[in-house]
Amino acid sequence: MKLLFVCPFIFVGFLFFCHPIAGKDLPDNSAVPIDSIGCDSIPELNLGVVHFVNSNMKKKVGRGECWDVAAEALNLLDATWDHSYVFGQEVDCQTQCIYPGDIIQFEGVTVKYDKNGIHYTETMGHHTAIIYKVTGKGEYFLAHQNTGFGGRKVDISEIDMKNITRGKFKIFRPVK
Numbered sequence: 001m002k003l004l005f006v007c008p009f010i011f012v013g014f015l016f017f018c019h020p021i022a023g024k025d026l027p028d029n030s031a032v033p034i035d036s037i038g039c040d041s042i043p044e045l046n047l048g049v050v051h052f053v054n055s056n057m058k059k060k061v062g063r064g065e066c067w068d069v070a071a072e073a074l075n076l077l078d079a080t081w082d083h084s085y086v087f088g089q090e091v092d093c094q095t096q097c098i099y100p101g102d103i104i105q106f107e108g109v110t111v112k113y114d115k116n117g118i119h120y121t122e123t124m125g126h127h128t129a130i131i132y133k134v135t136g137k138g139e140y141f142l143a144h145q146n147t148g149f150g151g152r153k154v155d156i157s158e159i160d161m162k163n164i165t166r167g168k169f170k171i172f173r174p175v176k
Contacts, residue, residue: 039097045174046101048077053130053143056154064152066144067128070103079174085128087172093138093161102131102171104142109167111159124167131171138162 052073062068067085074081074088081087087103106124113120129144138161145154161169 039099042099042101043173045077045079045176046099049073049101049103049130049174050132052076053132053154057143058153058155060152061145061154064145066146069143069145069154070128070130073130074103074174077174078176080176081172081174087128088174089172091171091173093171098131098134098140098171099173100131100133102173104129104131104140104169104171106169107167109169110165111163112165113160113163132156 049070053069056069061072070087071081071083073079079088085105087105091098091102106127106129109124109127111120111122111124127144127146129142131140132143133141135141135158140159140161141156142159143154143156144150145152147155147157149155149157
């Protein structure tokens with residue numbers, strides 16, 4: 001499946017992440033993520049989260065809020081979380097492996113980058129996403145909804161964490 005969406009603009013006041021996978025095949029999450037080389041295999045709960053995402057691709061999960069995808073996946077897997085915005089065990093992305101199925105919480109984040117001669121500025125005031133695939137250190141495909149490109153349905157976008165110019169984020173690993 002290919003997405004052909006281009007988004008060189010910003011919706012003011014609307015949570016979104018606008019870096020679509022323009023003209024690229026959706027990632028095959030069965031490949032070993034680069035960040036997990038030399039680490040244990042992908043944790044079982046993480047695989048369950050990715051399976052949940054795959055079974056809900058292009059569908060509205062819950063009310064269509066961004067955090068509904070993570071919340072419903074964790075609830076289905078009987079994982080432990082605080083039912084707010086702590087989605088399991090916090091992971092230090094500088095010293096620990098990041099896996100597909102980890103959940104990322106953005107707070108006040110601005111991302112800036114250039115692509116194909118277009119300058120993009122994206123904002124995520126308060127946004128939850130699931131790491132769908134790890135392609136390099138700090139380089140991920142994210143699964144999320146309530147975005148400017150996918151609306152209130154689960155869709156995929158890319159992010160390179162080195163392009164974050166403001167704000168903070170936390171990554172969580174699902175736990176029982």
